[in-house]
Amino acid sequence: MHDTTLFQTEQSGDTIIVLPMKDMGEFEMASISADQTSAFDQLVKLTDGFNVVVDLSHTDYFGSSTIGLFNRLVAHVHVQSRKIAFCNLSLHEKEVVKITHINKLWDVKPSRAAALEYVANTALTGSE
DSSP: OEEEEEEEEEEEEEEEEEEEEEEHHHHHHHOOOHHHHHHHHHHHHHTTTSEEEEEEETSSBHHHHHHHHHHHHHHHHHHHHEEEEEEOOOOOHHHHHHHHGGGGGOOEEEEEEHHHHHHHHHHHHHOO
């Protein structure tokens, strides 16, 4: 659907699946070009009107800069009254989520199937 060196996307019904394709720690984020930052902005726009699942199965770690990018995506999706879930976090990513308490802002699910079910069911019922 939409691919950059940093993200790939797929569509499943009314859900966009975002797949970060490399680790996004602070060192990696510092080397990301302006073109890739622009690609993230395009990715955010691509999610207009869709639920979103961020599948982290291709990554092992993300840092605070990535949390900031993902928080922008979460806010964008929520403003549209849509749902977003994160899935397939590595042990390192789970530790970052635990330490930062970001799980209070992000819905984290163990698998892509669980995340897809979550966004579909909550979008239909309007409940969490």
